[in-house]
Amino acid sequence: MTGPAELAERFGTPSYVYDLDRVARARADLFAALPAGVEVFYAAKANPHPELLRELRTGGCHAEISSVGELDAALLAGFPGDRILYTGPGKTAEELTEALTRGVRLFSTESLGDLRRVGETARKTGVTADCLLRVNHATGAAATSIRMTGVPSQFGFDSETLPGLAADLREVPGTRIAGLHFFPLSNAKDEAGLIAEFRHTVAAAATLQRDLGVTFRLLDIGGGFAAPYAVRGDRPVYGPLRDALTDALDEHFPDWRDGAPRIACESGRYLVADSGTLLTSVVNVKDSRGQRYAVLDAGINTFGGMSGLGRIMPVTVEPHESAGPGGGPLTHLAGPLCTPGDLLGRNVPLPGAAPGDLLTVPNAGAYGPTASLLMFLGRPAPAEIVVRGDTLVSVSRIRHQRTYDHGQAPR
Numbered sequence: 515m516t517g518p519a520e521l522a523e524r525f526g527t528p529s530y531v532y533d534l535d536r537v538a539r540a541r542a543d544l545f546a547a548l549p550a551g552v553e554v555f556y557a558a559k560a561n562p563h564p565e566l567l568r569e570l571r572t573g574g575c576h577a578e579i580s581s582v583g584e585l586d587a588a589l590l591a592g593f594p595g596d597r598i599l600y601t602g603p604g605k606t607a608e609e610l611t612e613a614l615t616r617g618v619r620l621f622s623t624e625s626l627g628d629l630r631r632v633g634e635t636a637r638k639t640g641v642t643a644d645c646l647l648r649v650n651h652a653t654g655a656a657a658t659s660i661r662m663t664g665v666p667s668q669f670g671f672d673s674e675t676l677p678g679l680a681a682d683l684r685e686v687p688g689t690r691i692a693g694l695h696f697f698p699l700s701n702a703k704d705e706a707g708l709i710a711e712f713r714h715t716v717a718a719a720a721t722l723q724r725d726l727g728v729t730f731r732l733l734d735i736g737g738g739f740a741a742p743y744a745v746r747g748d749r750p751v752y753g754p755l756r757d758a759l760t761d762a763l764d765e766h767f768p769d770w771r772d773g774a775p776r777i778a779c780e781s782g783r784y785l786v787a788d789s790g791t792l793l794t795s796v797v798n799v800k801d802s803r804g805q806r807y808a809v810l811d812a813g814i815n816t817f818g819g820m821s822g823l824g825r826i827m828p829v830t831v832e833p834h835e836s837a838g839p840g841g842g843p844l845t846h847l848a849g850p851l852c853t854p855g856d857l858l859g860r861n862v863p864l865p866g867a868a869p870g871d872l873l874t875v876p877n878a879g880a881y882g883p884t885a886s887l888l889m890f891l892g893r894p895a896p897a898e899i900v901v902r903g904d905t906l907v908s909v910s911r912i913r914h915q916r917t918y919d920h921g922q923a924p925r
């Protein structure tokens with residue numbers, strides 16, 4: 515009994531349904547698309563639900579995290595500290611201490627100052643941190659809407675000036691340089707572009723290894739693996755990528771098959787996007803100056819990865835049995851919040867929408883609740899229902915409530 519109507523009836527809306535079978539399939543497809551031996555770090559930011567993290571851990575993934583909250587989720591899911599990479603441009607001494615104390619040893623660093631902060635914290639904790647130097651390369655190859663390099667940025671060392679820092683970087687107490695970390699783009703438009711980007715990254719990494727005079731033990735070449743987001747469609751299943759990446763690695767890092775260096779990729783959306791479906795109900799339908807609005811119980815507080823990040827994407831909704839038949843104008847999908855910015859979609863075909871109808875948004879497993887304005891207007895977080903095929907695994911809800919540090923509430 516894991517159909518949308520049954521789950522909506524039982525657990526209410528808005529709610530997310532994640533199917534672990536689909537996570538397992540995506541994981542298998544990604545491993546099959548990569549040369550044997552390439553490690554996959556799951557980017558917990560895409561969906562830090564511990565059940566999904568656990569599925570990916572048992573499937574052989576490592577975890578990439580960027581906060582203590584994600585650290586909690588990864589440890590709860592059973593990741594040992596030595597299978598976790600801590601990344602992010604604003605790592606504070608407090609969170610570094612917590613991560614180091616709880617067993618994380620691998621960190622991505624964005625600047626000399628960041629590296630020094632990691633080193634200082636590691637020394638105080640009595641350990642040595644393995645550090646990747648994140649690279650903001652001056653050039654890239656693939657087409658994407660989300661490119662993170664080649665421009666001034668809080669992310670990474672500028673590739674042009676990185677070699678000049680070599681002496682300083684090698685001498686930061688409490689750290690050992692493990693290698694490089696690239697994450698030039700998300701959601702590459704096509705496989706040819708993804709291949710071009712990886713070729714570019716591998717060649718750039720080899721040049722930087724030589725220029726820095728450091729032998730890498732780990733090279734994280736990033737990701738860019740694509741997935742449909744809130745629209746109908748299938749995840750790409752990559753083909754030529756495997757051989758192309760093998761060739762690039764053989765050419766530039768001839769000992770990589772022996773783990774010198776270990777090669778890693780990162781992926782968030784590819785692994786979890788198609789496991790998730792958002793269930794939402796129509797609360798009200800109204801016409802205004804010739805345009806129709808369906809007001810839903812899910813808005814950017816529930817599914818804010820689109821509008822909350824400044825983008826309204828094309829969104830597909832599938833009406834379920836409860837929805838009425840018939841035509842009707844294209845409909846704007848509004849959320850319940852008191853802001854005109856609470857729009858999930860514009861001009862969506864939604865025949866005959868009526869209050870009480872159940873709608874589903876497909877491919878919603880990545881950048882869902884935790885990429886949303888969850889606290890805005892104090893609405894409850896959506897239920898997150900985990901299934902494995904026809905079996906219900908768990909139902910949970912993120913709770914947010916104010917607590918007072920010194921125990922006294924205002925009177």
Ligand SMILES: Cc1ncc(COP(=O)(O)O)c(C=O)c1O
Binds near residue numbers: 560601700780782
């Ligand atoms: C460093 C890093 N790794 C991984 C990811 C995950 O990206 P995606 O979900 O597109 O795979 C991101 C996304 O912003 C990122 O910044």
